[in-house]
Amino acid sequence: MTLNILAVDDSRTMRDMISLSLRQAGFEPTLAEDGQHGLEVLQDFMPDAIITDINMPRLDGFGFIDAVRKTPEHRAIPILVLTTESAPELKARARSAGATGWIVKPFDPEKLVRALQMVTG
Amino acid sequence: MSDPNDPMAEIRVAFFQECEELLEALQDGLTSMEDGSGDSETINVVFRAVHSIKGGAGAFGLDELVQFAHRFETTMDAVRAGELTVDTEALKLFFRAADVLSDIVRASRDALETDQSAILAVCEELIALTGADAEEDEIDPAEFQATGLTLDLDLPDLDALDDIAVDLPPLTSADSLFGEDTIAREPSKYTIRFKPTSELYATGNEPLYLFRTLREIGVVKIDINTQCLPELSKLEPENSYLEWQLKIETEENENQIREVFDFVSDICDLEIKSNGMDAEVSCLPDILPNEAATDQVVSSSEVSNAIATPAQTENLAPSADQTVENASDNAAEIPLEVSPKPAQTPPATKPRATVRVDLERVDRLVNLVGELVINQAMLSQSVAQIGLPSNTPVFTGLDELQQLTRDIQDSVMMIRAQPVKSLFQRMARIVREASADVGKTVRLKTDGDATEVDKTVIERLADPLTHMIRNAVDHGLEDSKTRLANGKPETGEITLSARHRSGRVLIEISDDGAGIDRKKVLKKAQEKELVTKDGQLTDSEIDNLLFLPGFSTADKISNLSGRGVGMDVVRSSIQALGGRVSINSTPGKGTTFSISLPLTLAVLDGMVTQVAGQTLVVPLNTIEETLTIGKSDLNTLGPQTSVLKVRNGFVPLLDLGTELGYRKPKPDYVDSIVLLIAHEDGSRAALVVDEINDQRQVVIKGLQESYGRVPGIAAATILGDGQIALILDPVDIVAGASGRTKLSTETALAG
Incomplete structure (x- = not known):
């Protein structure tokens, strides 16, 4: 099954890498450059899962997750947070914003794929 | 990484390009913080730039870059959190840190050595600024040990997770996912009690999927406990009632089982016991405190059945949170689900502002357009030769074609053009370093940063510009004491500006220093016997004597001069x-x-000329x-050479035909007819040509690749009539000139 994944990250390199990892795993990535852009994309797109960065201009990852969880049709989409921070308080903040799980950067593509497969079934 | 088709190598290149952009944003941010025009978003931009560099660097295993970026980021984070007030000194340090960061970026890109002492010095100062940070200790250093990934994604066979660990790069202790002992051992039995909180569902997690993952590491038997499930009328759809x-039975250890529950460990009750010891099945009182526990364990016989069909699972758990159903496939069954799934059409991604193109492709396009221009000129010329009346549609069409080809040429050239901003930012750094070296306070003002110039020109301009900036700091500006004594502000100012002027780019480097001390320059030149003692020279x-080879006015060799590079x-x-470069100096200004x-x-x-039929x-x-x-x-000078009197001076006369070996003098x-050529050291020469045809733009065709370096010839071009013409390198011609303009008897005899 091809999973449609929305990846939100302000770093082009990261977007490229996520996109490559996902494509190699047979997923279909859609990219957004920040939280605001991500929400715009979500207006007419229903991904199977979302990957998002935390530190982003305009709308950061916390705000983005929060907004997604407040949208009735999107509230159940699994959201993985991709972050360089592994500090427990950041995980807790991501969790309270409604993140499903997290992947620590630099990410292992296999881990990312496995995590996506797990949260989407 | 040498494979050009390796997607990782491509991303790596893109990463370093992005780094340049981020470093630019970093400089901009710091500059506006310095101006006082920065707000909280500025600090965020600075933070994010460093953060993104760190993130990307980690993926490519650039340890040194990761570590320094992390240190820098920690400090910027403290600034962002308001724990650290930024004063002038701190800003200076940030600028230096940004410089070091860009050094490491470039060193990483080109696999060069870095200046460890400079990195350490800045690191220590950054640490001193934030103090021994408590948060620092919490972060496991292993987290920031870059893992150097390769994206060779042979998708893991999901039924053989234990094999994956073998393919992973060596794992650090903190990187414990599947990293423990991977040697197959006797299967052991675990009993897991799992009770999700409602938050588990609210965060998009799904017990079913967890179980499926669990099934990948062993044989699983699942029993559901619905004893906490209330009557339908009392059921809160968003509460969690199931356990x-x-x-x-798995060959993996307990850690691996816990790993499956990693994302939900804080939002469920989880108990894992080994050796099949039954875990207590109980109902959490906080959800249904008054419900009598009726022993009503619904059990599904075989796990595979339960997991294979989500529908069945939901039948077993009719009260599962709405979100669960949302994520599963059979929306129709659940009355709570109101909104149908929107069609899954991926939206058109936001149009990208830029595309990255291989420079070679652009160059090919530039070349082709060059051919087009030549072809168009040839066509015009041959049509003109037919002698058609000038009001025929052919001419109108040709005019339009000419206009179009010019527009295309201009547009194509613009592809190669880049703003000079990056170059100017590098100069800002030179000013900072040079002024620190000589102990002067200097401010750099830039103007026209957005002016676009050909990429190659920008690259090759960096060295001369660096030298001129250093000169301006070292020789141009006075020291603070002298400045104050002369009623000038203590801080010296250097202005770097760029602008377009009649089809060319004008770059100016000005300082508000003392101006050129002409007496000193002249004395020096005389001492070095570059000019005669009694020569009368204009200001x-x-x-222009500054441009003479081997000229240096610095009384003592400072750190900056004496680098073996002169203005020549x-x-x-x-x-x-x-x-071309020119000087304009006003004493005291x-x-x-x-x-x-x-x-x-x-x-x-x-200038298209004719020499000896060429x-x-x-x-x-x-x-x-x-x-x-x-x-x-x-005037004759010696047996074979002549000089030409041009106003008040004499310049050597060179016959281009003779110099190129086309003819005897x-x-x-x-x-x-002579062309007066300005030599790079300020001297001049007169080149004799037979005829001047035209002044026009020609497309440069390199000769280097086919013929190597031809003395006196820079390149070739194709003219409108299809004729190939050589482009002269006059400087080279003059430098290697024989100067023969007379048929001397000696030569005649020798010949």
């Missing part, structure tokens, strides 16, 4: 770009160096003026 008991001629090298590198450059290296303004193109920027030799202007040069 599971799972028995797993501008004295200024600056001048010749600018000339090699088809540019300062000095301005102006560099005038072509917009591109692909076309050239040239067509030659002479670059216009090297020609000072054209003259016709009068009888009284010519002519018996008489009176009434000949």
Whole structure:
């Protein structure tokens, strides 16, 4: 099954890498450059899962997750947070914003794929 | 990484490009913090730039970059959190940190060595600024040990998770996912009690999927406990009522089982016991405190059945949270689900502002357009030769074609163009470093950062510009004491500006220093015997002495001068770009160096001339003026050479035909046409040509690849009539000139 994944990250390199990892795993990535852009994309797109960065201009990852969880049709989409921070308080903040799980950067593509497969079934 | 088709290598290249952009944003951010025009978002931008560099660097295993970026980021985070107030000193440090960061980025890119002492010094100062940070200790250093990934994604066979660990790069202790002992051992049994909180569902997690993952590591038997489930009328749709008991027989250890529950460990009750000991099945009182526990364990016989069909699972758990159903496939069954799933059409991604194109492709396009221009010119010429009346539609069409080809040419050239901003930012750094070296306070002002110039021109301008900036700091500006004594502000100012002027780019470097001390310059030149003692020189001629090879005015060799590069090298590198440099200095007010450059290296303004039946193109920027030799202007000097009197000076007369070996010197040069060529050291020479045809733009065709370096010839071009013409390198011609303009008897005998 091809999973449609929305990846939100302000770093082009990261977007490229996520996109490559996902494509190699047979997923279909859609990219957004920040939280605001991500929400715009979500207006007419229903991904199977979302990957998002935390530190982003305009709308950061916390705000983005929060907004997604407040949208009735999107509230159940699994959201993985991709972050360089592994500090427990950041995980807790991501969790309270409604993140499903997290992947620590630099990410292992296999881990990312496995995590996506797990949260989407 | 040597494989050009390796997607990782491509991303790596893109990463370093992005780094340059991020470093630019970092500089901009710091500059606006310095101006006081920065707000909280500025600090965020600075933070994010460093953060993104760190993130990408980690993925490529660039340890050094990761570590420094992390240190820098920690400090910026403290600033962002308001724990650290930024004063002038701190800002200076940030600028230096940004410099070091860009050094490491470049060193990482080109696999060069870095200056450890500089990195350490800045690191220590950054640490001193934030203090021994508590948060720092919490972060496991292993987290920041870059893992150096390869994206060779052979998708893991999901039924063989234990094999994956073997393929992973060596794992650090903190990187414990599947990283423990991977050697197969006796299967052991675990009993897991799992009770999700409602938050588990609210965060998009799904017990079913967890179980499926669990099934991948062993044989699982799942029992559901619905004893906490209330009557339908009392059921809160968003509450969690269900609890599971799972028995797993696996060769993996407990950590691996816990890993499956990693994302939900904080939002569920999880108990894992080994050796099949039954975990207590209980109902959490906080959800249904008054419900009597009726022993009503619904058990599904075989796990595979339960997991294979989500529908069945939901039948077993009709009260599962709405979100669960949302994520599963059978929306129709659940009455709570209101909104149907929107069609899954991926939206058109936001149009990207830029595309990255291989420079080679652009160059090919530039070349092709060059051919097009030539072809169009040839076509026009041959149509003109037919002798059609000028009002025919053919001519109108040709005019339009000419206009179009010019527009295309301009547009294509613009692809190669880049704003000079990145170059100017590098100069800002030179100013900071140079001023620190000589203990002067200097501010750099830039103007026209957005002016676009050909990429190659920008790259090759960096060295001469660096030298000129250093000179301005070292020699141009006075020290603080002298400045104050002269009623000037203590901080010296250097202005770097760029602007377009009549099809060329003008770059100016000005300082508000003392101006050129002409007496000193002249004395020095006389001491070095560069000019005669009694020579009368104009101010501008004295200024131009600075460009003479081996000239240095610094009384003592400071850190900055004595690098073995003189202004003569600056001048010749600018000339090699088809540019010219001039000086304008006012005593007490300062000095301005102006560099005038072509917009591109692909076309050239040239003068088309005839010499001994050959067509030659002479670059216009090297020609000072054209003259016709009068009888009284010519003077013989030695047996074979002559000099030409140009106003009050004498310049050597060179016959281009003879120098290129087309012919022997002519018996008489009176009434000949000469091009007055300005040499890079300020001296001049007069080149004799037979005829001047035209002044036009020509497309440069390199000869280097096919013929190697041809002395005196820079390149070739194809003219409108299809004729191939050589483009002259006058500087080279003059440097290697024989100067023969007379048929001496000696030569005749020898010949």
